[in-house]
Amino acid sequence: MGDALRLYPLLAWTWLRAAAQFPLSMALLCLGSAAVAALDLVAILLLFEHTPRIAGFTAAQVLFLYGTSALSFTLADVLLGSTERLGEHVRRGTLDTMLVRPVSPLVQIATEDFSPRRMARLLPAAVALGCVLPRLEVDWDAGRVAMVPVMLISGTVIFAALWVLTASVQLVALDMHPATKSVTYGGAYLTQYPMTLYAREFVRGLTFVIPLVFVNWQPALYVLDRPDPLGLPPLLRFASPAVALALCAVAALAWRAGLRHYRSTGS
């Protein structure tokens, strides 16, 4: 584990340096990525052109949800999003090449093609969050102020764990993998909006099965001081870090199991 932490920045830096050799192309790509990411934001703004409130939430509040969700997801995507391509590696046999090296293949895949392009996607989310935080009608006490970085970090860890979990599926059942995009990309999309939009059963699933409500929704209920539409205990609003850690453990287990399966059945 320590090895992985030491190597990640080293490997990422090597890839970054290689990418930096074409600065113009890189700048254009960054711009493009930022514009691409901004479209989600534009969609929300368009929504609020027509109405001041959606499902009982104001524009500022929804933008708060958008900013925290998008920031967490993009950070997780930067760190571990490349794992999505695990299937390609299995198909081409390059996973074997990685297994021959003295580093976890997870780190090798995650740092592959590391480039500032992905980080550029953080821009719209960061700008939105930055603009909206002062405009929120929130009673900013110490707890609420502290909650914002806590939810950002927990959200990132949750999404990161989900990336690893869904990647592990590719080691066992490559065909089923496209369905897991509903968890990663679908999760990124639906957490941009208040859960009051969705059917109650769905939100229950997102609380107890795939814990996406802990990315930003539950902490947001605390920050914005709003009642839980499902009537769940208020303690859950502080559960994000615990959920994040638990999910990490699950992801680690899934990854190890997946790798073991791959090494016993080959490709």
Added chain:
Amino acid sequence: MIEVTDIRKTFTVRERTGRLRRRRITVRAVDGISFTVRSGEFVGYLGPNGAGKSTTIKMLTGILTPTSGTVRVAGLDPSRRRTALARRIGVVFGQRTTLWWDLPLRDSLTLIRHLYRVEPSVHRRRLAELVELLDLGPFLATPVRQLSLGQRMRGDLAAALLHDPPLLVLDEPTIGLDVVSKATVRGFLERVNAERGTTILLTTHDLGDIERLCRRVMIIDRGRLAYDGDLEKLRDVAAADRMLVVDLERPGPPVEVAGVTVERVEGPRQWLRVPRGMNAAAVVAALAGRHPVADIALREPDIEEVITRLYREGRITA
């Protein structure tokens, strides 16, 4: 260095029989193989396609876990100590590269340095050595995807040896290479084995590789070892005939020696086929007694012939 005891690897493959149905077949890729490779040896690993060569290699390097049996490479169990073992071996795949496709060769080697924790000073020295030995200088800055096959193979060799492993495993390294590149690679491997004492396990289809580099050869067929021993003795095992090339003083009719067939006559030179069992010296004596012989040469069959013969006799199936 390598100790393999009765390893087996079975795969369950689902084969399609018709539109929707599928049938389960058990494939015994490796079916009870045992061998030992001592430190410093240069061993060739031969066999027809699908015989289980790659599967064995994968089990030795930790990519695949055996269904049963034990493997010990450099004192470690590959399925359990994969990362520790990875530090002590270098692997070269002939059919795909271990380098990163989009990066320049130099950057790939830097990544390798980080991965294997090679000290910067050691890395510099080693890199300089390898660059010189393999003539990598001209294309160090070229992205790997733009390299020719020969250049890429030399890059792969450098990558495999950068951390100075005691064991080098190669899976068909000369496949698709032109004659010059093959010679370079073979020369390099010979040197690495002789000068650094690196143990080398070479899987190949190319009998020229074997002939040039290995003293010991293992032949795998249908998951089992068909032969494990000296290259020389392989010829005996195959009972392949030798060729006696005789230069007579004057052109003449085909000579007659009991048990020997004349293959070809070209002026004073005649090619005689001497069956394995026969004593070549006796043949020469019989020959010299009856004909004026100017010169004689005894040619051993080449490995190509030997293997073909083994195949033909059904000792190995192609």
Added chain:
Amino acid sequence: MSVYPWVATYAFRRYTAYPLGAFAEAVTNTVFGFVRAWVVLALWEARPALGGYAAIDAVTFCFITQAMIGPVQIFGGLELTERIRSGDVSIDLHRPVNLQVWWLADDLGRAAGTLLLRGVPPMLAGALVFPLRLPDAAGWAAFAAAVTLAVVTGFALRYLVAMAMCWLHDDRGLQAVALVTSMFFSGMVLPLVVFPGALGTLARALPWAALIQVPADVFLGKYSGAELLGAYGFQALWAVVLLGAGQAVTAAARRRLVIHGG
């Protein structure tokens, strides 16, 4: 002349060979359909007749557009891109077949192959949970025509993006821009009826509208008689223009090949 039907048939077979993978994609499409539907329902609750749509129209819009993702390939590229990247396309350009028509046939086969596997699950799931506005028999026929035109137009766009690879070294930037432009302007993010003022007018004139918005409106029965022909005309016009551009680009690529030698 007869090679093209064969290409289409072969593509159809290829894309129906692995139903599990296609179904897995359909699962994701369905989930997105639900999320979009809920968002859109909340909006229509606040503004009941927005853009001339009723709430039921908006929800149906979400599901029918998700169902179209497979056939119309809003998110995808073409396998052609790989062939260009590896340089194999130079072989194709030397062959006595029209490159663009070849890939068009391939794409039509693909669209037909993915129609059932990726089109049915989202619609079925949506219909089970929400009330949807479904067309009558004539409506389905009209929709089929609109989808076919959409597939062709979509192909023409993707072909142009793919061929750009012949001149660029790294197409990732272009692919990303193309992806998002097509998503946004086709109505996948929000129905184009929601786009206000000038933006809305612009969006409805661009070719991406022909891919998703127009067929969806045909499905919802928003066009009648002459308007329907107008809609087809709009799609056909863009298809012809873009295919024409594609032919020009192909010729340019072939010339470049001759000059640079593959």
